[in-house]
Amino acid sequence: MWAILSILVENKPGILFKVTHLFRARNFNIDSISVGTTDNPDYSKMTITTYGDEKQIRQVVKQLDKMIDTVKVEHLDEHKTVFRELSIFKIKLSNANDSMEVNKLANAYGGKVHDVKKDSIMVELTATSDQIKAFEELAKPFGILDVARTGVAALQRSGA
């Protein structure tokens, strides 16, 4: 299963190293990671997505919880969570129509267009990982020149 883990840590140097090291040492894989300070600068929040069966996910949550630098570790239920990833695609423009087509595609996914050049265009997309993947499939025929993606940022819905 795919799991979103939300990890609140003390905002001190070296903690990202410890968290990522734990994944390696315990034989788990990080699918994506995003880190940022919270509204309280003493803490930062890591959002890590990973794959594993239920037992493995339970185990990684416990191991993270055991870490002295982690303050709160949650396995978020993706159905009760708002989660988004930011991605930027640089897409090749081969003929006059392409620009319009890519614009249409970007609009359909709620994306924004940047850096429009004669030969290329950039699309910024904030969406779920699945939506980004779908967009990527549709953009492929134009030719994807480059991609940059953040990890997932996720928050549990109120009352969920």
Next chain:
Amino acid sequence: MNKMETMTGAKALMTAMEKEGVKQVFGLPGGANLPMYDEFNRCDIRHILVRHEQSAAHMADGFGRVSRKPGVCFATSGPGATNILTGIATAQADSAPMIAVTGQVAVNMIGKDAFQESDIIGMANPVVKYAFQPRSAGEIPEVVKKGFFIAETGRPGPVLIDVPKDVQTNEAPMEFLDEFKIQGYHPWADPDIVNVERAIDMLLHAEKPIILAGGGAIISSAFAELQAVAETLMLPVVSTFKGKGAFPETHPLSLGPIGMHGHAEANKMMTEADCVLAIGTRFSDRSVGTFEAFEKRLKIIHMDVDPAEIGKNQNAQIAVVGDVKVNLRVMVKLLLQKAIKKTDESPWVKHVKETKAYWKENLKIHPGKMGAAKILRKLRELLPKESIVTTEVGQHQMWASLFYDVIQPGTFFSSTGLGTMGWGFPAAIGAKVAKPDVPVVDIAGDGSFSMTENSLATAVLEDIPVIVFVLNNSTLGMVAQWQRTFYDRRMTGVEQHSCPDYVKLAESYGAQGIRAQSMDELDKAIKNALSSDVATVIDIPIDPEEDVLPFVAPGTSLSDMILPS
């Protein structure tokens, strides 16, 4: 509230350690920890000099396991720090409380590949419970306070404090506070009465219940509680190797350790049981064989202080998270309240006792005059019951598990998790420092003893008279046994050629060396060593072909024991 006093970081470190009750430090000086070493001239902490930093860590480890207070070791930066890593990893694998203090290059030199600089924080992170690197002198009192707290509470472990040289020499107003907060650390859980009640119920309804005592039972010294539960519910007791001696091995309900080289009767009964009360164990592969075979048959009640151990290797029907001593005490109380006391022997207990008697009678031991069983039984016969035994790692260790019965709980210690050869001798020195009034014996093999034999200098010069009991087959015996068993006798890299001569070696350090080639000589040697006021090495030549049996081959289950033929 203490009043602020201005002092150097080095002095603050020593002062903070004195406040924690530290009486001695095992260590070796170097450029980057000299300011801390200079403080030994101005404080009451004894310094015990080692000849290799790894041994300092093992000494601190041995001290910590016996006293259940963190032992402290010092090393300098760079190679000093990397040398103690094996010792730190050993303590982590066996949950032993320890404080390791390393010197580091000055803050402004960190990251410049300075002389004797190593990123010890980065290297040690996977093998410590926690690591600190104070960047200013004023942080030191709090770092020490937190370090000791983390090392000795919950599931104990080693804490590294890496102190840059300028942080040692800089002065700051110091405040030694008693209160502190570690937000993400919650070592205590309340007693779990609900699950203890469920556990009692499950044990009462089981046909063939058994107790599996792990190292956690020893760490929390839950000896009286464990015995009370076993006797009240008439539960046979097996242990892991690390839990060896959590329960008196001379007790009628004791079956001894299970595992790769477990007692035949313990492995047999473990494979027949239908419900296990597992106390402070991580169900290591060496203890249970294949995980699947183990859990298929069994209802498991798992008590552990570390929530991450629940379900890690073995799923449990009932989990009781918290200090095992606290929860066992709750169990004893509930049994009393409910007036539950089994007196008549169930068919299961009868069967267990018969099986035990059968194996006592029928387990074949080495036929030679100087077989491991005879040697270790002789040692047991002559050692007072309160004596502390440590072991090295290898055949002698497993023979000790099989043939040396622990009578007084909590008197047997070994490197069980990491399996560090060379651990036993320095750990024995640390144990003797913790308990100077009891005999301390390192049951050793020649291969392991070679690794830290230079600790003889420490034992002699610091007047710490321990006994090294070397079962000398002039071979890396356990490896040789695997080569005989699994590699068709292709012996590679195991022959030691009787080098060195351990009697002469001992004498060259000013210790006593005795060779024992008969049971009579052994008898005299042990008595001599026990009355000696200097460290003694007893060198006992044995048959290099003697195997440790029974043997559960790796990757198989406890029911597939290879027995002596």
